[in-house]
Amino acid sequence: MQVRLDDLKAVTLTVLTNSGYPADEAHIILDVLLYAQLRGNNQGIVKLIGAGMPRSANARPIQITRETKLSALLDGGWNAGMVALTRAVDIAIGKAREHGIGIVGTNQTNTSTGAIGYYASRAAQAGFIAFVFSGSGEYVAMHGSHEPLFGTNPLAIAIPTTGQPIVFDMATSAIARFGIVEAKTAGRSIPEGVAYDANGQPTTDAAAALLGAIRTFGGYKGAALSLMVEVLTGALVSTTKDANGKKTDWGNLVLVIDPELLVDGDTFEERVSQLIERVKAAKRLPGVEDILIPGERGNRILAQVEQTGMVEIDDALWSALVAVAG
């Protein structure tokens, strides 16, 4: 159904306020959720349904626990992952603006950071190249294994252009964990080849997959990338484990680079835009209407929303959000 953007914002903000977030944090989370929701990405308001995202009773102020000109490590203080990672990317942008590069890690959060293209995009909108890596719980198995040890370990890369940034945001898992949770709720099966059950057998049963392990994407290459994200969001940012080796918190890492280090920024953005034009004009395979650049599909949906002030939302999802808002 079509929902007014203003209504979507108001209802979402009400839910966040009811979830215990002070106004500043609620607005940060709203921004992250709407980045996804208005781009047709499934990391939007659905996160507020069911268990939702209540603010932790243990939340305390985010603190910088290690810092250099180029780097900072943040103790997320059990705040929402979205709040901690927004702080991290803003610090990294500040350091990149002053010194050329900023690298910032976070620990002591264990909630979703949402669509991490949001944070990368935030840096690219400011003219920087950004890499964002995000860790989570033990859901995904290494290539050759069916024991869940890794997070779904998304990575995002954003590149500024003369127009909208290129924003590439992918899970290194074959399917988002959330996609499996959704399938289970809807009573749907999941695609073949993306998950194992608890005995290590391939399964298309969502409930069985949640008790087993998700596979990485793209064979051993995807598994190797997942391992790299695991290191960059674990060992490097000092997340912790319990006595059984289970993660107690999930780390994140942001790397922001000023292209001016190597080339004039305007020249860089012009060249990237020229490359995009060339790629979009390339010979298409049969049945392909348009060659899409990462981020482009979402930008088109967003443009439609901005033009009409209306958002297409699944009926049941909107009803559920309104119900949660009370």
Added chain:
Amino acid sequence: MQVRLDDLKAVTLTVLTNSGYPADEAHIILDVLLYAQLRGNNQGIVKLIGAGMPRSANARPIQITRETKLSALLDGGWNAGMVALTRAVDIAIGKAREHGIGIVGTNQTNTSTGAIGYYASRAAQAGFIAFVFSGSGEYVAMHGSHEPLFGTNPLAIAIPTTGQPIVFDMATSAIARFGIVEAKTAGRSIPEGVAYDANGQPTTDAAAALLGAIRTFGGYKGAALSLMVEVLTGALVSTTKDANGKKTDWGNLVLVIDPELLVDGDTFEERVSQLIERVKAAKRLPGVEDILIPGERGNRILAQVEQTGMVEIDDALWSALVAVAG
């Protein structure tokens, strides 16, 4: 057949000297080629067969054309890609050692950089996290297209541990271009789903694939990664194009990060080694003897070589190298 390591080195060095390289450059290239050859990677001495790698008649000294504390851009001066990228990674290591991070790009080369895990490994051996991105000619098509615009665009990531570094080195193409060239020479077909012919039809014919385009790995995710490498090794490092938009040179980018920015280096290496142990001890799928960490297979082969002083090389390849040495 089994070849003495000393003989392999001597013959390779002779070929490089005959190819016009002064002693210092010949030793650099030898090191890169043997890194691959002694690890069972196909980016080794086969590069010296056939057209080989003659030193360019236009080669001139490598020059730094832009520099900051954290960054440098190198004009490769039409030297071998391996010589230029070795210089780049050494400069990046020096900057990371002094300032925490080094980012170095190269342009004005258009020859193979070989197995780029070599350069990443060089930084990780020195205690740093390294990312290496390497561009090349127009061989690979974007997702949805069959027009070759991208290089095979490998990326390598290396992470220091208390033992051997983790070294992940992958092409973002579905198959290395060199693999297709080899298949054509041997009269073999190539796997399904990795290439198009000149008309955009899927092909398993190596010769037809060389006239068409290679696909990226891992669907749209792999294509998006390839595009990112294209930007990082093109627009960012100022490679150039001719009037038809064809690349005249191939760029490279090295990013070296001191983990000390975020955590004590020893602690980091210990944690990474613990993670490796945990991953290797994970439950294995049926038929899987051992869960391999990126770089491990090659390290095992190398260890065997170091123990015996002998290298297993394909008969025809060794004969061909000896013949080139004259």
